[in-house]
Amino acid sequence: MNVRDLGEFELIDTLAGAISASNRQGIQALEGSGFRMLRSIGDDAAAWHSAEGVRVFTADTMVEGVHFDLSYTGWRDLGWKALATNVSDVAAMGCAPSFATVTLGLRGDIPVEGLLEMYDGMMRLTDACGGAVVGGDIVKSPAFFISVALQGFARVGDQELLLRDKARPGDCIAVTGNLGSSAAGLKLMTEGADESGLASCGYFRDAHNRPMPRVSEGESLASVGVRCAMDISDGLVDDLGKLCRASGVGAQIHTLMIPVDDRLKGTFPSGWLNLALSGGEDYELLFAAPESVIHSAQQVISTPIKVIGEVVGAEKGLTVLDASGNPLNINAGGWDHFRRS
Amino acid sequence: MNVRDLGEFELIDTLAGAISASNRQGIQALEGSGFRMLRSIGDDAAAWHSAEGVRVFTADTMVEGVHFDLSYTGWRDLGWKALATNVSDVAAMGCAPSFATVTLGLRGDIPVEGLLEMYDGMMRLTDACGGAVVGGDIVKSPAFFISVALQGFARVGDQELLLRDKARPGDCIAVTGNLGSSAAGLKLMTEGADESGLASCGYFRDAHNRPMPRVSEGESLASVGVRCAMDISDGLVDDLGKLCRASGVGAQIHTLMIPVDDRLKGTFPSGWLNLALSGGEDYELLFAAPESVIHSAQQVISTPIKVIGEVVGAEKGLTVLDASGNPLNINAGGWDHFRRS
Numbered sequence: 170m171n172v173r174d175l176g177e178f179e180l181i182d183t184l185a186g187a188i189s190a191s192n193r194q195g196i197q198a199l200e201g202s203g204f205r206m207l208r209s210i211g212d213d214a215a216a217w218h219s220a221e222g223v224r225v226f227t228a229d230t231m232v233e234g235v236h237f238d239l240s241y242t243g244w245r246d247l248g249w250k251a252l253a254t255n256v257s258d259v260a261a262m263g264c265a266p267s268f269a270t271v272t273l274g275l276r277g278d279i280p281v282e283g284l285l286e287m288y289d290g291m292m293r294l295t296d297a298c299g300g301a302v303v304g305g306d307i308v309k310s311p312a313f314f315i316s317v318a319l320q321g322f323a324r325v326g327d328q329e330l331l332l333r334d335k336a337r338p339g340d341c342i343a344v345t346g347n348l349g350s351s352a353a354g355l356k357l358m359t360e361g362a363d364e365s366g367l368a369s370c371g372y373f374r375d376a377h378n379r380p381m382p383r384v385s386e387g388e389s390l391a392s393v394g395v396r397c398a399m400d401i402s403d404g405l406v407d408d409l410g411k412l413c414r415a416s417g418v419g420a421q422i423h424t425l426m427i428p429v430d431d432r433l434k435g436t437f438p439s440g441w442l443n444l445a446l447s448g449g450e451d452y453e454l455l456f457a458a459p460e461s462v463i464h465s466a467q468q469v470i471s472t473p474i475k476v477i478g479e480v481v482g483a484e485k486g487l488t489v490l491d492a493s494g495n496p497l498n499i500n501a502g503g504w505d506h507f508r509r510s
Numbered sequence: 511m512n513v514r515d516l517g518e519f520e521l522i523d524t525l526a527g528a529i530s531a532s533n534r535q536g537i538q539a540l541e542g543s544g545f546r547m548l549r550s551i552g553d554d555a556a557a558w559h560s561a562e563g564v565r566v567f568t569a570d571t572m573v574e575g576v577h578f579d580l581s582y583t584g585w586r587d588l589g590w591k592a593l594a595t596n597v598s599d600v601a602a603m604g605c606a607p608s609f610a611t612v613t614l615g616l617r618g619d620i621p622v623e624g625l626l627e628m629y630d631g632m633m634r635l636t637d638a639c640g641g642a643v644v645g646g647d648i649v650k651s652p653a654f655f656i657s658v659a660l661q662g663f664a665r666v667g668d669q670e671l672l673l674r675d676k677a678r679p680g681d682c683i684a685v686t687g688n689l690g691s692s693a694a695g696l697k698l699m700t701e702g703a704d705e706s707g708l709a710s711c712g713y714f715r716d717a718h719n720r721p722m723p724r725v726s727e728g729e730s731l732a733s734v735g736v737r738c739a740m741d742i743s744d745g746l747v748d749d750l751g752k753l754c755r756a757s758g759v760g761a762q763i764h765t766l767m768i769p770v771d772d773r774l775k776g777t778f779p780s781g782w783l784n785l786a787l788s789g790g791e792d793y794e795l796l797f798a799a800p801e802s803v804i805h806s807a808q809q810v811i812s813t814p815i816k817v818i819g820e821v822v823g824a825e826k827g828l829t830v831l832d833a834s835g836n837p838l839n840i841n842a843g844g845w846d847h848f849r850r851s
Contacts, residue, residue: 207564207668211756212675213602213740214568218668221562223548226644227555228611228659232651261554270569272657274615303567310573311653316613318569318659327548327559334553399554415552 172284173277177307180281185210187285188302191292195301199267202322206303215268215303223323223330224267227258233313241358244283246378248290251315254402256298256382257452259321261400263331263391265384266300269319274310287315298384325391335397336416336457340480343463345386345454345472347430348405349441350376352448357436369432380452386472390456393465398456404447406499408455410487416457419485422478425492446489446499513625514618518648521622526551528626529643532633536642540608543663547644556609556644564664564671565608568599574654582699585624587719589631592656595743597639597723598793600662602741604672604732606725607641610660615651628656639725666732676738677757677798681821684804686727686795686813688771689746690782691717693789698777710773721793727813728795734806739797745790747840751828753796760826763819766833787830787840 172180196206203220231237231251242250256266271291273284288302295301300319323330336342354377356362357370383400390398397416401408405427413420424442433441457480458466467474489497513521537547544561572578572592580588597607612632614625629643636642641660664671677683695718697703698711724741731739738757742749746768754761765783774782798821799807808815830838 205668207671208673212673213599214566214605214662216564216566216603216664216668216671219560219563219565222560223557224560225555225557226609226611226661228613228645228647228657230613230615230647230649230657232615232649234652235650258554262557264555268567270567270659272569272571272659274571274573274653274655274657304569306569306571306657308571308573308655309576310655311575312615312651312655314615314649314651314653314655316569316571316615316647316657318611318613320567320661321555323557327546327557330548330557332549332553 170281171277172275172279172281175281181307183281184284184288188288188292191296192301195295195299198299199301204267209303223327225259225262225264225321225323226318227255228316228318229254229258230314230316242378244286245290245293247315248287249294249379251317252291252294253380253382253452255317255319256294256300256384257380257400257402259319260382260384260387261331261398261454262321263325263329263387263398264321264323265388266298267320267322268303269300269317271302271305272316273305273307274312274314275307276311276313279313298382323391324388329391331387331391331395331398331456333397333399333412333415336412336418336480338418338480338482339459340397340457341460341463341476342409342420342422342457342478342480343474343476344401344428345383345474347428348401348451348453349429349433349445349448351380351450352444353433353437354378367436369436372432377450380450382452383454383472386470387454389470390454390466393469394462395456395458395466397458398454401451401453401455402449404449405455406446406489412455412457413487417483419481419483419487420478421481421485421488421490423490426475426477428473428475511622512618513616513620513622516622522648524622525625525629529629529633532637533642536636536640539640540642545608550644558609564668566600566603566605566662566664567659568596569657569659570595570599571655571657583719585627586631586634588656589628590635590720592658593632593635594721594723594793596658596660597635597641597725598721598741598743600660601723601725601728602672602739602795603662604666604670604728604739605662605664606729607639608661608663609644610641610658612643612646613657614646614648615653615655616648617652617654620654639723664732665729670732672728672732672736672739672797674738674740674753674756677753677759677821679759679821679823680800681738681798682801682804682817683750683761683763683798683819683821684815684817685742685769686724686815688769689742689792689794690770690774690786690789692721692791693785694774694778695719708777710777713773718791721791723793724795724813727811730811731795731797731807734810735803736797736799736807738799739795742792742794742796743790745788746796747787747828747830749796753798754828758824760822760824760828761819762822762826762829762831764831767816767818769814769816
């Protein structure tokens with residue numbers, strides 16, 4: 170059955186019904202954090218009573234043919250990722266997700282079964298990370314898109330958010346997890362190598378389609394005293410550049426210190442570094458803090474945290490040093506072909 | 511200059527810069543209601559500190575060729591309306607708008623000057639109704655769309671929201687303002703009659719392109735004891751049907767009592783009733799309350815409030831009585847051609 174076979178309101182009822190059980194659990198869990206739901210899907214707006222506190226708000230959209238392709242992204246993956254990219258932004262503020270609206274722009278030939286799987290993917294993400302879908306909009310559109318707006322809340326005070334403009338010279342620069350695997354997954358899927366039987370294809374594909382937002386890691390970073398972070402969505406070098414501009418600082422990072430999965434080096438012996446530096450969509454956290462604070466973070470966070478460089482004065486700009494300690498030409502570098510145009 | 515001539519981040523900077531003064535005023539005004547802004551546009555998410563209270567959350571999207579056509583909708587109108595439809599949903603809960611995210615799906619040939627005018631239209635709306643744009647997303651898309659997610663807050667308690675499911679048999683049914691003028695404007699513009707020199711064309715066009723959300727009216731309704739309301743976006747009969755289903759009641763309304771502008775009857779002597787009953791996009795408030803409560807509302811609200819019928823038992827269904835007191839066949843009625851397919 171396709172979208173055109175159902176009316177708008179039947180479709181909303183079908184999708185809302187499918188997510189109600191998971192959603193109810195998500196809403197119940199939020200009650201422990203001072204939210205009391207008054208109305209979810211079905212009125213002019215969702216409504217809740219909220220305790221005092223810090224709130225965050227973000228929006229992120231995926232368009233077919235631009236951000237995803239159903240030939241290599243499954244419906245559940247699509248739902249997961251559409252919400253995960255937003256949850257990652259909330260995590261990058263040191264916060265946890267609360268309420269989301271999901272807006273769908275649909276062509277008539279989109280299968281309802283696909284949308285049900287997509288919402289199932291979203292619910293798997295909220296099961297893992299918290300939050301609930303409490304509303305949205307469904308519209309006809311010649312281009313298929315999913316636009317999510319997500320709220321979040323801080324368990325810490327308003328002086329303890331993770332912000333982009335708090336890096337100071339002398340801070341260490343660190344990241345969670347490994348970099349480059351998501352871009353590797355995209356490369357393998359778009360270049361058809363996903364079908365090659367390579368044992369690690371599943372790992373790379375999942376890294377691209379099912380990124381795990383670093384919610385508990387972000388909250389822990391905030392609680393141990395990190396003040397500067399962002400998530401890596403456009404690639405390490407690109408995003409570090411944004412962090413430096415926001416903070417009015419420079420940075421120096423070392424390729425030898427960039428954390429990558431062994432499978433990345435094994436599968437891309439000559440390309441792994443470009444993927445790790447510029448691949449994008451890792452959704453790992455990039456942060457800056459004094460060394461002692463990073464050390465505290467490593468004590469309380471089980472996800473690997475790796476120092477990759479240090480914050481320097483703005484006049485020194487952003488430098489990437491290779492294994493021999495020589496600066497890479499990152500402006501005319503070899504990984505521009507991975508950059509989003 | 512078109513969107514394709516600017517990078518994504520240059521475009522965001524340009525648009526964010528253009529709205530910063532208006533936005534600052536909107537944010538300052540919200541400080542009186544317990545919101546203290548910590549970060550607006552420019553980090554992973556907007557952030558604020560919020561007092562305790564009732565919060566609402568809604569999302570509404572407009573797609574070119576589906577919800578608007580730039581051949582008859584100006585850029586400022588587009589910005590106004592994209593935000594106004596959301597503000598109207600917040601108003602229909604008895605709340606005032608606070609923070610919005612605006613997501614744009616853009617083709618490369620969209621003019622930046624048009625987008626600047628569009629944001630100017632949004633700022634005119636926030637100047638009139640309150641609220642601020644604190645974030646969003648800009649993505650490439652083969653279809654041009656504007657997706658807004660909006661939060662709001664109640665100045666009343668959580669028992670005093672305006673909800674769809676609170677109509678009770680014996681309640682009067684009432685509406686704010688006049689109905690049908692927005693649909694008349696759309697009809698005149700799409701059928702080319704807008705160019706006819708008809709003196710009232712400007713009025714109808716503005717009714718369609720610049721609907722004024724009933725924010726203060728919604729708040730006043732909540733404060734005098736109205737408990738059941740929604741906004742009229744899909745047409746009076748359609749939306750009253752939704753209100754009845756949500757409340758588990760029926761309704762009887764009288765065509766003689768439907769408030770319409772004299773210009774509507776003058777311009778559409780045979781079609782005005784269909785426009786008023788089914789035209790849609792009026793963004794007036796439709797509500798139900800005991801007669802004494804409606805009377806109180808009329809005392810404190812200067813916008814005209816008109817009783818158009820009464821709530822009855824569910825078994826009686828929804829009836830529209832004509833001038834002679836005979837029921838119109840609303841299921842096979844003459845205004846189906848105005849309904850959205």
